[in-house]
Amino acid sequence: xxxxxxxxxxxxxVEALSVEKGEPAWMxxxxxxxxxxxxxxxxxxxxxxxxxxxxxxxxxxxxxxEPVRRWEDLPEEIRRTFNALRLPEAEQKALxxxxxxxxxxxxxxxxxxxxxAQGVIFAxxxxxxxxxxxxxxxxxxxxxxxxxxxxxxxxxxxxxxTFIWVPPGVEVKVPLQAYYRMQxxxxxxxxxxxxxxxxxxxxxxxxxCSAPRFxxxxxxxxxxxxxxxxxxxxxxxxxxxxxxxxxxLNNKRALAYAGAAVDWVSGSLGSKVTMLYPxxxxxxxxxxxxxxxxxxxxxxxxxxSGARALHRAPDTTSRLVSRSxxxxxxxxxxxxxxxxxxxxxxxKAHVECSTLLLTPDAKTxxxxxxxxxxxxVELGHEATVGRVSQEKLFYLMSRGLSESQxxxxxxxxxxxxxxxxxxxxxxxxxxxxxxxxxERAIG
Amino acid sequence: xxxxxxxxxRGVDLALxxxxxxxLMGPNGSGKSTLALTLAGEPGYTVTRGRALLExxxxxxxxxxxxxxxxxxxxxxxxxxxxxxxxxxxxxxxxAERGQGFCxxxxxxxxxxxxxxxxxxxxxxxxxxxxxxxKKRAELLQLFLLRPKVALLDEPDSGVDVDALRLIADAIRDxxxxxxxxxxxTHYPRILEHVPPSDVFVVDRGRxxxxxxxxxxxxxxxxxxxxxxx
Numbered sequence: 001x002x003x004x005x006x007x008x009x010x011x012x013x014v015e016a017l018s019v020e021k022g023e024p025a026w027m028x029x030x031x032x033x034x035x036x037x038x039x040x041x042x043x044x045x046x047x048x049x050x051x052x053x054x055x056x057x058x059x060x061x062x063x064x065x066e067p068v069r070r071w072e073d074l075p076e077e078i079r080r081t082f083n084a085l086r087l088p089e090a091e092q093k094a095l096x097x098x099x100x101x102x103x104x105x106x107x108x109x110x111x112x113x114x115x116x117a118q119g120v121i122f123a124x125x126x127x128x129x130x131x132x133x134x135x136x137x138x139x140x141x142x143x144x145x146x147x148x149x150x151x152x153x154x155x156x157x158x159x160x161x162t163f164i165w166v167p168p169g170v171e172v173k174v175p176l177q178a179y180y181r182m183q184x185x186x187x188x189x190x191x192x193x194x195x196x197x198x199x200x201x202x203x204x205x206x207x208x209c210s211a212p213r214f215x216x217x218x219x220x221x222x223x224x225x226x227x228x229x230x231x232x233x234x235x236x237x238x239x240x241x242x243x244x245x246x247x248x249l250n251n252k253r254a255l256a257y258a259g260a261a262v263d264w265v266s267g268s269l270g271s272k273v274t275m276l277y278p279x280x281x282x283x284x285x286x287x288x289x290x291x292x293x294x295x296x297x298x299x300x301x302x303x304x305s306g307a308r309a310l311h312r313a314p315d316t317t318s319r320l321v322s323r324s325x326x327x328x329x330x331x332x333x334x335x336x337x338x339x340x341x342x343x344x345x346x347x348k349a350h351v352e353c354s355t356l357l358l359t360p361d362a363k364t365x366x367x368x369x370x371x372x373x374x375x376x377v378e379l380g381h382e383a384t385v386g387r388v389s390q391e392k393l394f395y396l397m398s399r400g401l402s403e404s405q406x407x408x409x410x411x412x413x414x415x416x417x418x419x420x421x422x423x424x425x426x427x428x429x430x431x432x433x434x435x436x437x438x439e440r441a442i443g
Numbered sequence: 444x445x446x447x448x449x450x451x452x453r454g455v456d457l458a459l460x461x462x463x464x465x466x467l468m469g470p471n472g473s474g475k476s477t478l479a480l481t482l483a484g485e486p487g488y489t490v491t492r493g494r495a496l497l498e499x500x501x502x503x504x505x506x507x508x509x510x511x512x513x514x515x516x517x518x519x520x521x522x523x524x525x526x527x528x529x530x531x532x533x534x535x536x537x538x539a540e541r542g543q544g545f546c547x548x549x550x551x552x553x554x555x556x557x558x559x560x561x562x563x564x565x566x567x568x569x570x571x572x573x574x575x576x577x578k579k580r581a582e583l584l585q586l587f588l589l590r591p592k593v594a595l596l597d598e599p600d601s602g603v604d605v606d607a608l609r610l611i612a613d614a615i616r617d618x619x620x621x622x623x624x625x626x627x628x629t630h631y632p633r634i635l636e637h638v639p640p641s642d643v644f645v646v647d648r649g650r651x652x653x654x655x656x657x658x659x660x661x662x663x664x665x666x667x668x669x670x671x672x673x
Contacts, residue, residue: 390486392523396533398483399585400511400540409536413527413568 007059011035014156017061021126021159026136034145034155041149047333048273048302053247058219060157062103062184071108078102078183085208087179090425096174097122101191102181104159115172120203121165122176125192128163135163138194142225142253142281150249150275154190154223161191161222166201166232175204175237175423180222182211182246188219195225197232197260204235206423210270213243217272220246226254228262230284235263239426241433242270244300249275258284258313265421267430268295268303277335279308282316282344291320294418296434297362299328306335306367311344311377318348323415324355325434326362337369338379345376354384356414408435444481444490451477453649455493459593459624464615464638466660467628469646470668475628476520478646479595483517484510497593512540514592518582518599520628525569530581533569534588541589551588558617559584559610575602583614594623600634612637632664645671 014035018028043050068074071088082088082100091098097111099122106124121128128135145152162178182189197203211218220242228234234254242248248271254262264278280289291307309318324332336351355364366383388410396406412419412431419427444452452474459465469475481488482495484507495502502510525533531552538548556562559580570578579599586594599611615638619625627634635643635657643660645653645668653659653671662670 389523392525394483394485394507395519395523396525397507398511398517398519399533399537399589400508401536402508403506405536405540406508409528409533410525413525416527 007057009035009055009060009157013060017157017159021130023129024133027129027139030140031156034152037145038149038152038156041146041152043149044275047275047304050247050249050273053217053219057186057216058188059103059184059186060188060190061159062187063105064183065102065105065107067105067107069108074107078107078181081181082179085179085210086425090177094174094423094425095177096172097176099124099162099178100181101160101178101189102183103187103189106160112174115174118170118172119167120170120172121163123163125161125163125194126159128194135194138196138225138227139192140223140225142227142255143223143251147251150221151223151251154192154221154251157188158190158192158223160189162193162205162207164195164203164205166197166203168198169200170198171201172203175206177206177208180207180209180220182218182220182242185214186216186218188221191222193222193224195234195236196227197229197234199230199232201229202233204237206237206426207239208426209238209240209242211243211246214245216245218246220248220250220271222250224250224252224278226262228254228256228260228287230257231259232257233261235265236278237265237422237426239267239422239430240270240274241429244270244272246271247273249273252276252278254278254280254289256280256282256284256287256289259286260284261287262289264289264291264293264307265418266293266305267418267422267426268293268305269298269430269433270301271303272301274301274303274305276304277306277308277337279310280318281310281312282318283312285313286315287313288317290318292418292421293322293334294415294422294430295322295324295332296430297324297326297330297332299330302331302333304333304335306333306337308337309339309349311338311340311347311349314344315346316344316348318350320349320351321418322353323418324353324364325358325411325415326355326364327358329361329363331363331365333365333367335367335369336381338371340372340374340377340379342373345374347372347374347376348378350380352382354414355386356411357385357387358411444477444488444493446477446488450491451649452481455646455649455651457644457651457654459626460641461592461624462619462622463642464619464625464627464640465642465644466635466640467626467644467646468630468632468660468663468668470630473646474649475630475646476597479517479597479628482510482515482595483507508540511589515595516586516589516591516593517595518579518586518597520597520601522570522578522582524571524573526571528569530564530567530569534585537585538588548588555584555588558587559614576604576607579603579611580607583611586618587614590621591618591623594618594625595628596625597628598630599627600629600631608634608637632660635660647671
């Protein structure tokens, strides 16, 4: 199992995986519980068609690359990929710590000495499970296996990912980053990310994802759990550029205690199918959350995304904003859910979703679900769908810009409220991908 | 020319001279703005017959951006708001397409802002949240930087207060002073008192019905368009 690719999902496989990883008994039992739940549960009853995802044709564990301490020691091919993604450069210039995972295992990890000295833990999830027994109090406590089929699958076969613990009052001033790469054909990647921010602390975590294109389907089913304790601030940025054979079906959930702030920022450009609905449970008074999502659904893709804010305490606020660009036969769906429980008096929520359709066959849907069980709330909702305005195109062209230059400005302008929240090295890449694709669209 | 098969302009013949200010006057709905948009290349407008020559080349065969690159620029009556596009970035791109280098732009941009007292707009998005009068100033700012050979100004003074009117008038004089052929389109002679035109054309129901000197604008100001309606 060590180096090859395991393709059958059985109880024996899950046990062997746990033994191989040297996990404590509680984790082995957890994996078994998850596998049982996975086998019982149906596929999601909403959203994209997942029937062509073949659970019997996936490598549930693959380790094509051995972990190293220095970039130079990685195999040539992987090193070239990471260099092209400018990871070593970012590590030097802009990050407090960096992890890189290929398929199932983390192959590289670093953390600035001064951040380590602050007491921050930045480890691979596997290591954390072995080293810190108290991880049990958090692991899949925000998202239980019974939540949905992919949460259960994830819990059974998870491998790799990131564990971050920020001590009380510590501010990690520079972002921590992880990069996830799927390298093997028809592989499944199931990294688990757990962030525990103690009271008054703050941290910004960035994850990037990509894969080379294969003809067979691959599955990425990660899970992110964030615990933002009293007054803590956590920002979680994801930029995914999976290839068009990847099913990207994730679970992300944050618990925000009193006065805590959790921000989800995402740029989704790739995959065949994405289902992603980051959720924040606002547990304590004054907790707040923002979800800023940019999706670019290109030809043949179905990006089904959204955000959820569950207001369970007074004076909590949420702001869910989405900008989607749809091209070719792409489809984008945004599900914005806000639920205000009876005790959450004084809650404020705002949901805003705008879509720009670049082609006649582009499709989009907005599904807002706003429920309030108290009258003492402010709820706002806006949704717009449009095509590129001919008036604006003509105006910009009348100043000497070509049609594709004008188009580029308008589309970039449309997504800029989200893109300006995304770290520069990623937003430059995002803009580049956008431009390439609508230059094709104009022909 | 026609819009959706409906003929709008039926006989327009006018010549603009470099370095001079011209006025195109006419009542509402006479075809003034249609003429300006047609010359700029509005895609919804079809020219059935005619030519528009700039230095001997027919602009009507060119797409809008190439007309602009040749030097014909239109200050819009109702400029749209372009969300998320920085004024500075947009102007830098447009100036580059007019053949101006980056250093040149860096030099000229602050001057142009100062000329129209728009320093505070530097960090803004293109026309977003601008008042009617601010949009007019921003149009002049753009033309000022882009240095047109032909400047068409569609109602440059509507919705503009007295102070801004002076700034706009000064900018128009500068455009002409730098050699542009300027055409001010207006139904109201106020702006022309600040920028006296050498030629005044009057358009009515899609035709040029009168061509005269500055006194024609004055007469229209006093007596209305009835004076040219015979």
